[in-house]
Amino acid sequence: MLNALKLSELLAKNVDPQLYPRMFVMSPNGTLMAYSTPVDIKDLRDQAALISMAWKEHETQHLTARRQPSNPDDDADPDTARPPQGLETLTIEFQSNNIIVRAIQPKLLLVLVGGVPPSRKISFKITAETYGDPRYPSTDVPSSPSPTLESAALDQAADGELSSGETSNPSGDESGASLKRKQKAASVVSSMSQREKDVKIGALHIQRKKIDALTEFIRRDFDERGFVMPDDSNFP
Known part of the structure; x- marks a missing residue:
């Protein structure tokens, strides 16, 4: 049986007011099975309903796509069709926040609602991942940093500031300047701590790392206890 109280306490201990407040x-x-507090329950239910619709829509799309044969000439042979794989992660990016949805089990979803930098340009983007798909966002460190929400939050937590190590280049030979920039960027990245790399990659990456770690912890706990979430189709 799912211990909703303990699970809610775990979620409440892992929120951050800026990076992942809910x-x-x-x-x-x-x-709804469990949630961090404080919370506006009506707003939370509305959010859960929208996430449910988005999850079902993209899960259906991906399962349909996975069943399609990789070669049109193989239509007559069902054995050549790719085996269906379930949706594991749905990332929804709004101008004001990020929502990452992760399947803990087929019938149980963990949702992280995260903050974004005030200067964000993106208005809406949705990325779906099935099991085995490349991780979104990429873990590559960008070549040029910019002040972001998560850098301020992590800097405050560490009681210090992170230096970018970046300088501007004067105009000149493009090939030579480009090579120097790449060499310098590689040198800077190699000397960074993991925290500094996380900050440079961005808020969504840090939020993804958080939900990855929490998912792994919850899955391991459920496996040890032998808990499997049943279908809630008959729930009120």
Whole structure:
């Protein structure tokens, strides 16, 4: 049986007021199981309903795509069709926040709602990942940093500031300047701590790392206890 109180306490201990102020666990059908507090329960239910619709839509799309044969000439042979794989992660990026949805089990979803830098340009983007797909966002360190929400949050937590190590280049020979920039960027990245790399990659990356770690912890706990979330189709 799912201990909703203990799970809610775990979520509450892992939120951050800037980077990920809200976490909750729900079923794919939109039933709330546990959530961090404080919270506006009506707003949370509305959010869960929208996530449920988005999850079902993209899960159907991906399962349909996976069943399609990789070669049109193989239509007559069902054995050549790719085996269906379930949706594991859905990342929804709004101008004001990020929402990352992760399948802990087929019938149980962990949701992280994260903050974004004030200067964000993106208005809406949704990225779906099935099991085995490349991780989104990429873990590559960008060549040029910019002040972001997460850098301020992490700097404050560490009681210090991170230096970018970046300088501007005067105009001149493009090939030579480009090579120097690449060499310098590689040198800077190699000398960075993991925290500095995380900050440079961005808020979404840090939020993804958080939900990855929490998912692994919860899955391991459920496996040790032998807990499997049943289908909630008959829930009120």
